[in-house]
Amino acid sequence: MHTFRQAPSSLVGRQDEIGRIEGLIGAAGEGSGGVLVLRGEPGIGKTALLEHARHAAAGFRIIEASGSEFESELPFAALHQLCVPVLDHLGELPARHRSALQIAFGLATGTPEVFRIGLAALELLAAAAARQPVLCVVDDAHWLDDASAKSLIFLARRISAEPVAMVLATRHGLDELPGLDLGGLSDADARGLLARIRATLDERVRDRVLAEARGNPLALLELPGAGGFALPGAASVPGRVERSFQARLADLPADARLLLTVAGADPTGDPGLLWPAAEKLGIDLSAGAAAEASGLVEFATRVRFCHPLARSAVYRAADADRRRTAHRVLAEVTDPITDPDRRAWHRAHAGAGPDDDVAAELERSAARAQARGGVAAAAAFLERAAALSLDPGQRTRRTFAAAQAKLDAGATDAAADLLSTVETGTLDELQRARADLLRGQLAFVRRGGDGPAPMLRAARRLADLDPEWSRDCYLDALEMGLVVGRAGGVMDTVVAAARSAPPAPRPPDVLDGLILLTTEGHRAAVPLLRRALTDGDSPLWTRRPALATMLAGELWDNDLHAAIIEWLMKTGRSTGSPLVLRLGLAQTAVAAAHTGDLGKAMAAIAEEEAIAAAAGDTPMAYARLHLAAMRGHRQEALALIETATGEAATTGKGQLIANAHLAAAVLHNGLADYPAALEAARRATEPGDLYLAGIALPELVEAAVRSGRPAVAAPALRSLTERTRAGGTAWGLGVGAYARALVTGDEDHYREAIDHLGESPLTVYRARAHLLYGEWLRREGRRSDARRHLRTAHELLSASGLDAFARRAAGELRATGEHARSRSAPPAYDQLTMQEVHIARLVATGATSKEVAARLFLSPRTVDAHLRNIFRKLGITSRRQLRDLPGLSPASPDGAPE
Structure with a gap:
């Protein structure tokens, strides 16, 4: 009879790996948690090392989970396994996090937030670890369902301050986490292991086994009893080992083989399912003893x-009829109330052909999975439902739904494959439009720039069938173009197509405003765009927030932009939508940079990056770009600009390129490197991007004038004047006035600029107006007048941390015979990372470590560790002292804890 695993002391050739595992567990026992991923082919020793970890964790609470091929589509299945043993601590969690786990595990209804579920799981483990260190052991992690995988990665990245160790075994993947790639044993170690288990093995057979096994420990254990060998290299080691397991089945009674098939088809390992299923099949319970005697399985509190x-070997050894029988009885004994999705999945595998009843049940499971955030599970249910559908219309509808779910889950190739199965010749015009929409989304995700074209086709198909949907498709195409391309060309194409569409039975809307903007200019379009933005109970930003923020910038309307940000932040926080909240935070950062509150900007960027990391996404780069450019730290800003430009070139994100050019123009104007600023500003404005082209025009005017290029400055000023006068805001009129003063040299325009911007919260533009006026006055020989404006500019710029522009003002002051006063102390944020700035600002409001942890998706212990670093860097000893430090004053209302 075969034992299940090598005793830890008998592991051969794995001393380095054992050292890493024991070091990890030892550190966790001291309160410094960590993670280790063991990667390698089947049989290479991952499971044995997991067993060693269990034995090494004396005094730890050990909780386990494993991925399963049959459950890889069920959302949070593996996370549920891991959390069940510690659910008695659920009551210790804040209500919102307790609810998040209950929703994830199907114990409550609601919309799941994957990163909040990860944080709740972290708090749950931390609560358990407060009483006893915890070791989490996860086997077969390559079969983890997508939702569990994201949650476990989230957990693993945030346990450094907790007495928690995680060891995961996988064939591949989880590259985001620290790991070891396990290779085969050395020849000497392989011979030693083989001699230990087969001391009397014939020398020629031993050499054949060694050649076949290639250092794979499980192969060395199994191949000698497999009965004959293929030529070395003829098949993979895992395949030969799997056949060795199958060979053990040959001499078993039929009932024992059927029992093993049922056990193999049930990934839960729940005896409460196995034995009732066996009873339905009339399997004598004595078959269990025969199955255990094979060494393949152990029947205890869990089937293992x-x-x-x-x-895998047992399941694949069964013929199709036996596997269908196993799934049928498992479906019959699975509770349709408490576990309807697993029951539906078994039913789907129990049939031999299409079945509309099963397809409908799978579709209901897909709806439940989507409601719990399991888009990958929903996609799998829908794909199977489509395959089982007898009715062609239902099959097409479910195929489209499955393709959409695959796309939402990030499985673009699978989505494309599903779309290719649809017979386009049988589709009506509405279905063709649906197909075009999906192709547009696919193109957008895969290659970027091709997405708008299929969207436009869909819009044209829908023009007569559904004019409202058609107009939405035009706006979808435009937004897609704004994100991935330089929007000028895309907007022209969209507008040309939309103009030829039948008019919608509704008042003019934002699409009409954009048509006017393209065809007749800002003066004609601005009134309509402003109405569309702020229309009644349903302003544009509640439906299309990204487009609304761009249009607010196009109108130079700071108040409107502030209203949009307020809605984004409130909605993002109340609904838990990561995309809405991240957009709100990025816009908060940009707005704060314009008002000179760089601490607030840094805090918003840190939180956006924390949410992006929690969701496994890339942070929004443009806010960090603009902040670095305004601060004027040359090397830091140029490195960010170079990185963003390279990323944009690779991904085709035209808006990121435009933002990089705008940031470069601001940076170089601050550094008084006007030729470089001129080149960057020209690149930012030439394509005519919505918002970005307009906001870059004053940079172009300033750089062109300072570079002695009036022929470049004049048309830029005309375009800027048209935009700002049409908008009619103090911000736009003030910036337009100082740009006009630069070109004309008319002092009245400088005064006009300062009048418009005098009460503006946009400190940066107000300071630059004073700086430009002071520079002009000094060149006119009016030193006394110049000093007053240069002094104001320097004070505003220096206090705001805009170091390059502040140095420019200081240099001009020296040229008038006055030295600028240096800051008494640098702002506190100069000494801290962005994450530390955010923590410090939140703590300054009175937030507890637990509240800060919830905001930044950290553990409270990690927050406390950051606070110790903050105190050390700033030379303070208490939370209360944070309130009095420059740049760390209590945050705005949104900065308060949840």
Whole structure:
């Protein structure tokens, strides 16, 4: 009879790996948690090392989970396994996090937030670890469902301050986490292991085994008893080992083989399902003893196979009829109330052909999975439902729904494959439009710039069938173009197509405003755009927030931009929508940079990056770009600009390129490197991007004038004047006035600029107006008048941390015979990372470590560790002292804890 695993003391050739595992567990026992991922082919020793970790964790609470091929589509299945043993601590969690886990595990209804579920799981483990260190062991992690995988990665990245160790075994993946790639044993170690288990093996057979096994420990254990060998290299080691497991089945009674098939088809390992299923099949319970005697399986409080390959071998050894029978009885004994999705999945595998009843049940499971955030699960349910649909119309509808779900889950190739199965010749015009919409989304995700074209086709198809939907498709195409391309060309194409569409039975809307903007200019379009933005109970930003923020900038309307940000932040926080909240935070950062509150900007960027990391996404780069450019730290800003430009070139994100050019123009104007600023500003404005082209025009005017290029400055000023006068805001009129003063040299325009911007919260533009006026006055020989404006500019710029522009003002002051006063102390944020700035600002409002942790998706212990660093860097000893430090004053209302 075969034992299930090597005793830890008998592991051969794995001393380095054992050292890493024991070091990890030892550190966790001291309160410094960590993670280790063991990667390698089946049989290479991952499971044995997991067992060693269990034995090494004396005094730890050990909780386990494993991925399963049959459950890889069920959302949070593996996370549920891991959390069940510690759910008695659920009551210790804040209500919102307790609810997040209950929703994830199907214990409550609601919309799941994957990163909040991860944080709740972290708090749950931390609560358990407060009483006893915890070791989390996860086997077969390559089969983790997508939602569990994201949650476990989230957990693993945030346990450094907790007495929690995680060891995961996987064939591949989880590259985001620290790991070890396990290779085969050395020849000497392989011979030693083989001699230990087969001391009397014939020398020629031993050499054949060594050649076949290639250092794979499980192969060395299994191949000698497999009965004959293929030529070395003829098949993979895992395949040969799996066949060795299958060979053990040959002499078993039929009932034992059927029992093993049922056990292999049930990934839960729940005896409460296995034995009722066996009873339905009339299997004598004595078959269990025969199955256990094979060494393949152990029947205890959990049904456990000796190795993941053994489960696979048993299941695949059964013929199709026996597998269908196993799934049928498992479906019959699975509770349709408490576990309807697993029951539906078993039913789907129990049939031999299409079945509309099962397809409908799978579709209901898909709806439940989507409601719990399991888009990958929903996609799998829908794909199977489509395959089982007898009715062609239902099959097409479910195929489209499955393709959309695959796309939402990030499985673009699978989505494309599903779309290719639809017979386009049988589609009506509405279905063709749906197909075009999906192709547009696919193109957008895969290659970027091609997405708008299929969207436009869909809009044209829908023009007569559904004019409202058609107009939405035009706006979808435009927004897609704004994100991935330089929007000028895309907007022209969209507008040309939309103009030829039948008019919608509704008042003019934002699409009409954009048509006017393209065809007749700002003066004609601005009134309509402003109405569309602020229309009644449903302003544009509640439906299309990204487009609304761009249009607010196009109108130079700071008040409107502030209203949009307020809605984004409130909505993002109340609904938990990561995309809405991240957009709100990025816009908060940009707005704060314009008002000179760089601490607030840094805090917003840090929170956006924390949410992006929690969601496994890339942070929004443009806010950090603009902040770095305004601060004027040359090397830091140029490095960010170079990185962003390279990323944009690779991904085709035209808006990121435009933002990089705008940031470069601001940076170089601050540094008085006007030729470089001129080149960057020209690149930012030439394509005519919505918002970005307009906001870059004053940079172009300033750089062109300072570079002695009046022929470049004049048309830029005309375009800027048209935009700002049409908008009619103090911000736009003030900036337009100082740009006009630069070109004309008319002092009245400088005064006009300062009048418009005098009460503006946009400190940066107000300071630059004073700086430009002071520079002009000094060149006119009016030193006394110049000093007053240069002094104001320097004070505003220096206090705001805009170092390059402040140095420019200081240099001009020296040229008038006056030295600028230096800051008494640098702002506190100069000494801290962005994350530390955010923590410090939140703590300054009175937030507890637990509240800060919830905001930044950290553990309270990690927050406390950051606070110790903050205190050390700033030379303070208490939270209360943070309130009095420059740049760390209590945050705005939105900065308060949840």
